[in-house]
Amino acid sequence: MIEQVKNHCINNLQIQNMHRLNLLSRRLVEASDIVHECLSYYSQFVAIKYNKPDQFKDKLEDLKRKNAYTAQKVYTITEFLESENWQEIFNSTLINRIARLAMNIKSQLLFSENLLNEEYLVQSLLIEQSLDFNPNTRFPKLVSSLKKLLQSSPVESITDEMLLAEANLISNECNKANLLEFFNFAKSQFIKYSYPINPVDSVIENTINNTQEIIDNIDDISEEERLEIFDLIRPAVINTNYEHIFLSSLDDMKDIKGIFSSFWIIVTDNLYNIMFDDIALGKRYFFITDKKGCISTLARYDLPVTVFTEDYEELLRRFPELIQREIFIYNDQPYLSSKEFITSHLSAQHEIMFYQLNNDIFVVFIKLKDNSIITMLHTKYSLKLIIGDIQNKLYKYINTDGVIDGVFWKHDRDWWKYEDIIKSFTQTQIFSQDLDIPPLGNRINLEI
Incomplete structure (x- = not known):
């Protein structure tokens, strides 16, 4: 939503508003970049493991040599691919589930009059209440929980509730009703800060009209379905520093x-x-x-x-x-x-x-x-x-x-x-x- 309003400000030359929203947007994107990066690399290495298993270890070593910082961040999740039952773990969608749980933050925190204040967003929500609000903080804890549960429980028996309990985290499901409630609250905050609300109305309308169902549990994933998953991984713009x-x-x-x-x-x-x-x-x-x-x-x-x-x-x-x-x-x-x-x-x-x-x-x-x-x-x-x-x-x-x-x-x-x-x-x-x-x-x- 912030991106939509920011783009509207750019197109209509509202430069000051654009800069303020760009700071907020950047903070929120950075708060979940580890989650997205880990999922992206996990998907890439799954494809290597399936199609060219003899190259798997070489590719991991190559990543460590070329980008040690990224390799350190994603190793905790690519480690799952080195276990004997890595295919069972992949087919169970457990990795996608812990990412979803990490992103499903404590939604009540969003309903704050200071939500569009950068200092409040960073200090209060992303730092002080990081276990409830920051996906990058929540994700490693859920990864550790999964590793611990896999030592004593069959893959198919591990539930979201077990993962959350082990990590001592709360997860609020993101459904259409919750989204619409938040979007309408956010609209009032955009009005308060004199931001344009036409883009917000468009987001609300699109959400109301969206009837797509989300499937969380898939017993088995075919080759065609794997390719569909990989298709969703979009290469990011390599350099945004123009x-x-x-x-x-x-x-x-x-x-x-x-x-x-x-x-x-x-x-x-x-x-x-x-x-x-x-x-x-x-x-x-x-x-x-x-x-x-x-x-x-x-x-x-x-x-x-x-x-x-x-x-x-x-x-x-x-x-x-x-x-x-x-x-x-x-x-x-x-x-x-x-x-x-x-x-x-x-x-x-x-x-x-x-x-x-x-x-x-x-x-x-x-x-x-x-x-x-x-x-x-x-x-x-x-x-x-x-x-x-x-x-x-x-x-x-x-x-x-x-x-x-x-x-x-x-x-x-x-x-x-x-x-x-x-x-x-x-x-x-x-x-x-x-x-x-x-x-x-x-x-x-x-x-x-």
Whole structure:
């Protein structure tokens, strides 16, 4: 909810509100980052254990060498994969359950008049009452509880109540009724601090309309279900340190020197957020404009346009001339939930190609109708879903030289364009010093 309101403030140039909410958002994200990181690495190493068991120990050692800090955080949970009954533990969903219990904090603490006060959030809730409120504090205790219970109890007999009792923790289930109660309280606090409430109303409406059921206990997980789980693990933006520079209008771009290979158009009600990424130095220049200003930008810069999936159809409706432009659509949703959008816009030949950003992340480009290309980041595990669809003839894989010409490559140097688009989408830069992130990435040929 805070992210939704913060984004609304950014789009409407409420800079002071944006900064205050950004501090709160960062504190809350940091309070659960160990939980999410442990789950992500656990899922990745499960996939290695299933598919390439001989590489499991080498991969763990490799993580320790390259990132000792992360390895130390996640070792307590990857340790479960070294036990003899690791498959039984994975299939029981115990690991996901302790993560859920860690996140199900004492909800009464949320109903505080000081909730949006950063000092109160940090000192009172995240530090002084960390066992009831801080997921990063609760999670290690639940991991220890599980390890202790596994010494004396069969996997299938361990209940949530046993885990909580052993850890001496309280967990409040997060259901729709509880969420709506909190969201309505939070709305009153946003009003008190003079924050915009339209995004809050949208969150409340979406929650009311959401009928998805959550299944906690699965007796057995098939290979297909495992891939669906891996699909939910989204590669995070690798570097979020692009410097954001606000411009008053398009005219301010005249005197700016940089390497710009495309520009973003983001719909914000009846206005548009235009962003230019300098991929050499990692600077993002942005300004808000109306429809006339958006048309002027399109006329002045003969560059590919990058958009979010949710804005694509609306932008084509408002600007029919965009159909003539090359459009890169950034999709950050799981593949399975995006498949309907992709198939409804596919080109006649259904072409697809891959880039490899690093050892774990792949970039997928799928050709759509006209001059549009959808772009997605995937882990090497969720990529298997897409490879399965290539094998089932949904897509035509054309990474090979010669065949790719005239589809993704319109001109000899077009490969540069794709590498620049990847930099913009991942917020990386040409002069990056991070050895884990190649300065370019590379197109690859996979065995399909």
